Amino acid sequence: MDKVVEYINSNNRKYIGELKDFLRIPSISTKDSHKKDMLRGAKFVSDKLKAAGMKKVKIIKTKRHPLVYAEWLGAPGKPTVLIYGHYDVQPVDPIELWNSPPFEPTIKNGKIYARGATDDKGQMYMHIKSVEAYMKTIGKLPLNVKFIIEGEEEIGSSSLEEFVSKNIKLLKCDTVLISDTALYSKGIPTITYGLRGLAYMEVEVTGPKRDLHSGTFGGAVANPINILAWMIVEMTDKNGKIKIPGFYDDVLKLTKKERENFKALKFSEKQFAKEIGVKELKGEKGYTALERIWARPTLDCNGIIGGFTGKGAKTVLPSKAIAKISMRLVPNQDPKKIARLFKKYVKEIAPKSVAVKVTDLHGGYPLVTPLNDKSTIAASRAMQRAFGKKTIFMREGGSIPIVTTFAEKLKAPPVLMGLGLNSENLHSPNEHFDLNHFHLGIVSSAYFFEEFAK
Numbered sequence: 001m002d003k004v005v006e007y008i009n010s011n012n013r014k015y016i017g018e019l020k021d022f023l024r025i026p027s028i029s030t031k032d033s034h035k036k037d038m039l040r041g042a043k044f045v046s047d048k049l050k051a052a053g054m055k056k057v058k059i060i061k062t063k064r065h066p067l068v069y070a071e072w073l074g075a076p077g078k079p080t081v082l083i084y085g086h087y088d089v090q091p092v093d094p095i096e097l098w099n100s101p102p103f104e105p106t107i108k109n110g111k112i113y114a115r116g117a118t119d120d121k122g123q124m125y126m127h128i129k130s131v132e133a134y135m136k137t138i139g140k141l142p143l144n145v146k147f148i149i150e151g152e153e154e155i156g157s158s159s160l161e162e163f164v165s166k167n168i169k170l171l172k173c174d175t176v177l178i179s180d181t182a183l184y185s186k187g188i189p190t191i192t193y194g195l196r197g198l199a200y201m202e203v204e205v206t207g208p209k210r211d212l213h214s215g216t217f218g219g220a221v222a223n224p225i226n227i228l229a230w231m232i233v234e235m236t237d238k239n240g241k242i243k244i245p246g247f248y249d250d251v252l253k254l255t256k257k258e259r260e261n262f263k264a265l266k267f268s269e270k271q272f273a274k275e276i277g278v279k280e281l282k283g284e285k286g287y288t289a290l291e292r293i294w295a296r297p298t299l300d301c302n303g304i305i306g307g308f309t310g311k312g313a314k315t316v317l318p319s320k321a322i323a324k325i326s327m328r329l330v331p332n333q334d335p336k337k338i339a340r341l342f343k344k345y346v347k348e349i350a351p352k353s354v355a356v357k358v359t360d361l362h363g364g365y366p367l368v369t370p371l372n373d374k375s376t377i378a379a380s381r382a383m384q385r386a387f388g389k390k391t392i393f394m395r396e397g398g399s400i401p402i403v404t405t406f407a408e409k410l411k412a413p414p415v416l417m418g419l420g421l422n423s424e425n426l427h428s429p430n431e432h433f434d435l436n437h438f439h440l441g442i443v444s445s446a447y448f449f450e451e452f453a454k
Contacts, residue, residue, distance in 0.1 A: 001450055003137040008129070008442050015129050015442065016112070016435060018048070020105040022087075022121050023114040029065055029088035029155050038151050041087040042066040045128075045149050052128050053135030054147065062159035065151030069170075072131070073144045078453050080144035081375075082173035084406065085124025085180065086153035089116035090427045097429035110435050111424075117433035119426035123179035123419055124149065126438060130445035142453035146173060150402075153180075156362070157402045164402075164409050175375035176406045177448065179441060181418030184265065184394050186434065189383035189444070191376060192416035194294065194395035195403060197329035197366035199338040203228065203346055204322045204357040212317040222353035224321035225306045232301050232323060234349050240284035242299050242327075244345045247338065252331040252368070254295050261393060262290045294395030298328045324361075328397065335363030364401030369413050375452060379415045382447035386440050417444065 027041035028034040042059050045068045049057045054070035065088065073080070092102040092115050100106040105114040112122070127147075134141050148171060150160045164171060181192040205224040212221060236242055254262075269289045273281050283292040292298070306321030308314040327338055339360040350356040369376055371393060380391040396416070403414050419441035425431045 001446075004130075004133045004446050005443060007133045007137045008439070008446060011129075011133075012439055015125075015438070016107075019112065019122060019125055019438070020114075022125060023105045023112070023116055024103055026103045027088050027116070027151065028091050029152055030091060035065075038065045038088065042068050042149075042151060045087050046070075048125075048128050049147060052132035054131065054145070060163070062152075062163065064155075064159055067151070067160060067163060068147065068149040070147040071145070072141055073146075074140055075142065075144050075453070078143040079174040080146060080172070081449070081452060082146045082148060082171055082176045082406075082410070082412065083127045084148055084150075084176055084178045084402070085127070086120050086150045087116075087124070088151040088154050089119070089121070090154050092429070094429065099430055102429075102431075107435070111432040112435055112438075113430060113432040115431055117431050118420040118424040119431065120153065120180045122433040122438055123441065126179060126419065126441035127177065127445045129442045130449065133442070133446055134449065142449050145449070146171065153402070157405075160402060161405055164405055168409055171410055173410060173412050175412050175452065176403075176410065176414040177375075177379075177417060177445075178400075178403065178414055179417050179419055179445075180400065181396055181416045182420045182422045182424075183418065183437065184392055186421060187387065187389070187436075189380075189387040189389055189391040190418065191379055191383070191391055191393050192396045192418060193371055193376065193393050194331070194368040195366060195416075196294075196297075196395075196397055196399055197333060197335055197364050197404075198399045198401075199327040199329060199335040199342065199363045200361045201325045201327070201339065201342055202322060202359040202361055203231070203325060204320065204359070205231070205350070206320045206355045206357070207353065208317070208319050211319050214315040214317045217317055221317060222351065223317055224354055225304070225318055227351060227354050228304065228306070228321040228323055231346065231349055232325070235299055235325075235345075239286075240282065242297065244299075244341050246341050247297070250332040250334065250337075251297060254291060258295070259291065262288065262294070265290065265392065265394070293397040295330055297330050297333060300326055300328075302326050328399070329366050331366045331368045333366060335365060339363060364399045365404040365408075366399075367404045367407060367414070368395075369415070373413045375413050375415045378451035378454075379417050379444075379448055381451045383417065383444045385447045386444040415448075417441075417448070419444070 049070040057070040060067040102115040207224040302324040307318035343358040
């Protein structure tokens with residue numbers, strides 16, 4: 001193992017150079033104008049997997065963007081790890097807020113700035129390099145490894161969902177290793193063991209058959225924006241509790257040990273509020289900020305459309321108003337059930353003066369991995385060896401729907417061994433990745449292979 005780590009340490013500069021080449025590819029999955037760049041991204045991953053020593057490396061065509069698959073099964077009797085990541089990135093808008101070109105990687109103060117640096121090219125690439133380190137020094141891996149790298153994570157992973165369902169035997173494994181989450185804070189080895197799910201809805205309120213003059217008709221006709229705003233307020237009470245009947249029926253409560261673990265992290269709510277620019281925090285009464293973000297369900301309005309929103313004034317009573325509403329869900333909650341309960345509640349509280357249409361846009365299931373699972377223990381030990389500090393465990397407030405697909409279809413527990421930071425501007429201008437974490441991630445991955453093989 002010493003040879004492997006020594007190889008990683010001595011090739012750090014080379015790895016950064018390769019990562020720069022990867023980050024120069026504008027693989028924006030949501031824009032059709034970047035289809036050729038998506039192919040370039042898939043080929044880059046494929047070429048690097050071959051160079052690392054992986055076998056049966058294939059670029060797999062899908063209805064939209066290609067998948068990359070690779071395997072090395074030269075360790076009979078040993079467990080198999082499936083490594084997942086994505087090579088697609090978010091759009092760069094607004095471009096004027098970037099301090100350097102988003103696809104010209106720039107290094108400043110030990111961080112590499114570029115779109116995709118932390119989400120997820122930098123994090124995914126760590127595992128390819130750890131495989132290479134074994135193959136170049138020992139000539140083999142201590143366990144069996146498969147890769148499945150997609151190009152649609154930022155647009156919903158629909159092609160991968162279909163591929164997993166049809167290729168369960170090909171992807172069979174003992175665990176799925178994923179690095180697309182964050183460390184709790186800089187230099188602190190972290191395993192994320194829980195993700196929230198999602199139910200994303202659209203509510204459309206229609207009043208009169210056309211926009212009306214607010215002077216001529218105001219006071220006699222229901223205003224869809226006013227009604228919609230009132231309905232949104234009616235979804236939660238003064239203590240931040242969601243009023244939809246049956247909403248909390250299946251919520252898995254936090255254990256005493258989990259609450260103690262969260263408390264031990266010594267999270268500063270005052271500092272958190274300062275960092276995001278608010279005077280005080282708000283949420284469900286009776287829970288800390290971390291508990292509310294990681295382990296309690298929420299309901300939020302993500303946007304309202306309706307009426308006149310241009311410069312100046314236009315006294316209009318709009319015909320229609322639309323709201324986008326998301327509900328983050330926790331273990332045991334079913335997004336389909338929650339969507340049904342939401343629709344029923346909205347129809348019940350809607351006044352007869354308007355027509356209401358509710359659309360279920362999309363959803364995802366929550367996930368919690370047992371802390372005593374062998375793969376979680378192996379990842380914890382691996383990160384502790386690499387960082388030289390005790391690994392901590394946390395949940396994540398966001399959702400990664402494909403993770404639950406892996407868990408359900410492959411019957412393999414996922415390990416979320418993220419090396420990014422939530423402060424690294426993923427999805428925003430000036431995205432970056434700490435190069436020390438990049439290096440420690442490669443070492444952690446190498447140690448994980450050894451630990452899980454045991």
